[in-house]
Amino acid sequence: xxxxxxxxxxxxxxxxxxxxxxxxxxxxxxxxxxxxxxxxxxxxxxxxxxxxxxxxxxxxxxxxxxxxxxxxxxxxxxxxxxxxxxxxxxxxxxxxxxxxxxxxxxxxxxxxxxxxxxxxxxxxxxx
Numbered sequence: 001x002x003x004x005x006x007x008x009x010x011x012x013x014x015x016x017x018x019x020x021x022x023x024x025x026x027x028x029x030x031x032x033x034x035x036x037x038x039x040x041x042x043x044x045x046x047x048x049x050x051x052x053x054x055x056x057x058x059x060x061x062x063x064x065x066x067x068x069x070x071x072x073x074x075x076x077x078x079x080x081x082x083x084x085x086x087x088x089x090x091x092x093x094x095x096x097x098x099x100x101x102x103x104x105x106x107x108x109x110x111x112x113x114x115x116x117x118x119x120x121x122x123x124x125x126x127x
Contacts (some may be wrong), residue, residue, distance in 0.1 A: 002125035004028045028127050068107065080111040 005025040011018020033041075039053045046053075064074045064082060074082040085108045088101040 002123040004030065004125050004127040006127050025124070025126075076112070078112045078114050080109055080115060083108050083110075 004027075006028045007023050008026045009021050009023055011021045035054065035057065039050045039057070042048070042053050043050045067074050068082060068084050071084070076082070084105055086105045087103045088097070089103060091097045091101055
């Protein structure tokens with residue numbers, strides 16, 4: 001199956017009025033893979049019950065939250081890894097940098113080798 005894309009118009013960033021506008025392809029989603037759907041799909045290709053799959057996935061989220069809060073990188077084998085990244089205000093001296101300098105945090109996902117390689121094999125189709 002091909003990845004569908006739509007065409008969007010974008011102006012130049014930082015230019016008043018948008019500057020020269022160009023057209024770009026933007027990936028279009030086809031729906032969601034929800035936890036119930038994911039559970040049912042895994043259940044079809046394994047001998048594990050749906051209840052056990054859900055229990056493991058929910059427990060995994062709890063364990064990952066704790067590990068990330070402790071500053072650890074969560075490595076999920078072929079799936080990839082998760083880590084916390086922070087953004088902060090720039091300060092004039094190293095001594096002025098403190099916890100108050102931190103503006104926000106986000107979770108960064110880095111895909112594993114198989115997921116990265118899959119991107120090279122995708123086909124695209126205009127929606």
